Amino acid sequence: MTSKTRVVVIGAGLAGVRLAQRLGELGVAATLVGEEEHRPYNRVLLAEVLAGRYSPDVIALPAPAGLVRARVTGIDRAERTVRCADGTEIVYDTLVLATGSNSVLPPLRGLFTPDHELPDGVHAFRTLDDCLGLSKAVRPGVKAVVIGGGLLGVSAARALAVRGAQVVLAQQAERLMERQLDPNASALVHRHLTGLGVEVHTECRVRDVRCVGGAVRSVEMADGFALDAELVVLACGVHPRVGLAKDAGLAVHKGVLVDDQLRTSDPRVHALGDCAQHDGNLYGLAAPALEQADVLAEVIAGKGTARYTGTRSLTRLTLAGLDLAAFGETVALPGDDVVQLADATRGTYRKVVVRDDRLVGGVLVGELGTVGALARAWEGAEPLPTNGGPLLHLLTHDGGS
Structure with a gap:
């Protein structure tokens, strides 16, 4: 690959930043396109920001020199261009999708306003803006309901409790973090949260979000029991952001399909991180994303025969x-x-x-x-x-x- 080859990376999260850094070390310049107004940051540490333990500056990542702040709206694979919302176009020879994932918004009655926005007091918990919005809204004694008892829900419930909120955690499964933990370990996490004052409900399905004047007031369970709520945090998992890939005609299943060189169905386009599906696996974790970035940097730079064979996370x-x-x-x-x-x-x-x-x-x-x-x-x-x-x-x- 020559130094004039234009490498464009869509997504300035952990995977995109790592890739740009590794490419720079290998002598390949990359244009990194990120839509968030903040400096790139480590999403893994958002709960620590919400808990007040870290400031946003502490979780910031080194900003690559070639960072462009723009929202990508389309990819023209024939012309090899990336279209942005402000009307600009970026030409590429090699394109990398590091678009990450979005929060799953559960199909609850009353979750959206007539303008298809979340009501006041209802928050996803995926971005730094989500985190800052929650931090501004939380105060001692505020009644908060966290929907979802996986890794993200446990982290959010704990952070809110540390900030003095009255927290109820509603988990549909029979135990907390059921995908990662066995029953004994899950019970210890349950005990830890209750020790902080969190009221934990398992095997509990939320049915409805009740709002008055555009602001949340309560959350109703499937059995009809209602919980007063001034804050609701949606921690129901994530799904890969594959809209750009689908619209561009790339092969997509649950994520963007990639091979061992992280190539999509178009050999000039690669994908990595939360949006990529390799050998049937969607990881959604930091370690595989970083490993993929290291491999892809070598692939793009033409260094050896680098292959990604999966991560034991x-x-x-x-x-x-x-x-x-x-x-x-x-x-x-x-x-x-x-x-x-x-x-x-x-x-x-x-x-x-x-x-x-x-x-x-x-x-x-x-x-x-x-x-x-x-x-x-x-x-x-x-x-x-x-x-x-x-x-x-x-x-x-x-x-x-």
Whole structure:
């Protein structure tokens, strides 16, 4: 690839910024197009901003030199141009979609105003603007309902409680963070939230959002029970932003389909991060996005034969008073071996699942000193020694991170 090749990256989130940085290190200039008015930032840390622990400046990412603030409205693959809302066009030789994902807005009655806007007091929790809007609205004693008990909902509920809100968390599944945690670990998270004053309801489906004068007043459950609410936070998951790709005629399933070089169905267009679907997988996590960016930088720069073969992702949540990590399969299948260590007094829990002498998953709550060694053993997928001693050492040795 020559230095005159025009590389355009749509999306100035974690994946796009990392890609632009890596390309710069490899001598390839890139134009990064981001639609948010803020400096690029680390979305993973938004809950810490909401909790008041960090200012927005702390989570800011280094702004690449070639950053253009604009909203992309279309891609012309025949002319190799990107159209922006302000009427400008950007020419590319290589295009990268790093468009990320949007919050899932559940199909609730009353969720939108006649102008198709969220009512006053109802907030998604995906962008820095969402976070700043929530921070402005929260105050001691305000009645807040968080809809969704996954990683994002738990983080939001905790942050609001720390700020003094009266928080109710409504989770449709039978336990919190059911995709990452086993029942024991989920129970510890539940206990942590209740200790902060959060009222947690599981197996609880929200049916209706009630508003008066364009502002939220209550949330109604499927069983008819109503919760008073001055703030409602929608933490119901995310879905990939694939509109640009679809309109441009690229192959899309749940995400933009990519191969091992992160190429879409058009070899001049790549995709990575939350919007990309590789080998059937949509990750929606920071670690795979960063790994994809590193691989794609080498692909675009023509360095070697870089390939992306997937990421074995570890979910980690570190908040004051609540540290947890989960990887692989945290719920054992028949025939699996399970090793667990629990300390109810200290609120710690460690568990690993072993199948055919290989570590296939684990979950830790509380002290995370062993997570590094366990994650490396899992990622390596090597057979474990048969006497069990080294595995117990991995669970108890706190120098492994």
